[in-house]
Amino acid sequence: MYRVRSVxxxxxxxxxxxxxxRKYWFRQDGERVLFKAEERGTGEDWAEKVACELAALLGMPHVHYDLATEMGTNxxxxxxxxxxxxxxxLVLGNQILLALDKRYPVGTRYKVQAHTVDAVTKAVRIIRPPSDQWMEHAPDGIESAIDVFVGYVMLDAWIANQxxxxxxxxxxxxxxxLVLAPSxxxxxxxxxxxxxxxxxMRLTTADEGARVPTFARKARSAFFKASGDKRPLSTRAAWIEFASQQPEAARIWRRKLSEVDSTTIEEILRQVPPHRMSKICRQFTFELLTENQRALVDSTA
Ligand SMILES: Nc1ncnc2c1ncn2[C@@H]1O[C@H](COP(=O)(O)OP(=O)(O)O)[C@@H](O)[C@H]1O
Ligand SMILES: [Mg+2]
Incomplete structure (x- = not known):
């Protein structure tokens, strides 16, 4: 079981x-540590933990999260x-994009049509790769910041991160x-x-349109193909677009993903305490991950 830290x-x-x-910084063992509260009961705590463990499997630069409980409030x-x-x-993406384009809409967060694959690729190409500390487990051949970023986009498609x-x-x-920050x-x-x-319902229904494979295909990224587009790309289409910018890196990340076996995924899900993640939630999440993994590994990107 994953340890749960007390804050x-x-x-x-x-x-x-x-x-x-709601979140705040505190000091622990000489480090600045951020507590992100999950007060709405929507599972952001287990999602954050599971996602970081999956990123670790791929050797991707990522922030490590531990589960936590706040003393007093529980x-x-x-x-x-x-x-x-x-x-x-830390310089966030919007500030980098603004530095390259004075008209970039820095203040809006969602449905930003200017957050295009081309604009982001151009920005990431001018920054350096994450420092050695983060690149320690990166697969051979992943070298530039854009190589790494293509991996973030694949991770997003795997974990349905919208x-x-x-x-x-x-x-x-x-x-x-400027060096790329870990994911x-x-x-x-x-x-x-x-x-x-x-x-x-989605696990058991006979209605194909409601089952996990159809559901999984619908995940939307926060990237647009062209700035005039009404809808952002799906997470899978975003992967195809970024992969086409850096095909060799995409091939390396895809191979890494293909090596993840289902027992390892099950083991990660099993380690979340059951009161944070129910049995059905575990089953569904496993199906979602397996479905996305299959689609990404089969993709021609
Ligand atoms: N590990 C970290 N190191 C440095 N800054 C961080 C870290 N995690 C979060 N932040 C800062 O806090 C902000 C909010 O954190 P984030 O995890 O994005 O929370 P939210 O889910 O509320 O968006 C980030 O945009 C970043 O500026
Ligand atoms: Mg955030």
Whole structure:
């Protein structure tokens, strides 16, 4: 079972204003650590934990999350160490895009049509790859920031992460250099806000249109193909688009994904305490991951 860390709200140093959920920074063993509370009961805690363990299987640079409980309130949540050591700072995607295009709509977060594959690729191509500490387990041949970013997009398609908007990726600025930040904030992934009744229905219904494979195909990314498009790309179409920008890196990531076996996925899901993730939720999440894995491995990207 994954360990669950205890967080004392009285140790809070400052609230994190960015993002949507209540969260605060505190100090632990000399590190700055962020507690992200899950107060709405929509499973962001287990989704964040499972997603980071899956990213680890791929050797992808990612923020590591531990499950946590807040003392006093008993609120579930997750904690993670800051990926930025002062004097370095985090520069989010929207700021990088703004630096390249003065008209980039930096203030809006969702349905940003200017968040196109081309604009993001152009931005990521000017930043350096994550530092060695994050690249330790990256597969051979993954070298540039765009090589790594293509992997983030594949991870998103695997875990049905619809939330890679321009404040959920970024770069670390250190000594006038920008390096790609590890992947973070996957708490909205894995269809974590479905009810167990809906999961049960999708697992058992005879209606093809409601079953997991159809459901899985519908996940939407936060990337647009062209800035005039009404709808963002599906997570799978976004993968195809990014993969075509960097075909060799895509091949390497896809091979890495093909090597993940189902027992390993089951083991990750089994390690989440049962009161945070029900049996049916585990089953559904397993099906979703397996279906997306199959589709990505079979893709011609
Ligand atoms: N591990 C981290 N290291 C440094 N900054 C972080 C880290 N995690 C989150 N942040 C900062 O906090 C913001 C909100 O965190 P995020 O995980 O994206 O939460 P939310 O789910 O509310 O969007 C991020 O945009 C980033 O600026
Ligand atoms: Mg966020």
């Amino acid at each position: 004392n709200p009285e140790s809070a140093l400052n609230l994190e204003q960015l993002g949507t959920k 609120n579930p949540g997750v904690i993670c160490s800051s990926c930025v050591l002062p004097p370095a700072s 939330d890679r908007h321009h404040e959920n990726w970024g770069a670390i600025l250190n000594d006038h250099r 973070f904030d996957h708490g909205a992934a894995l269809a974590r806000n479905l009810t167990d009744e809906a999961r049960q």
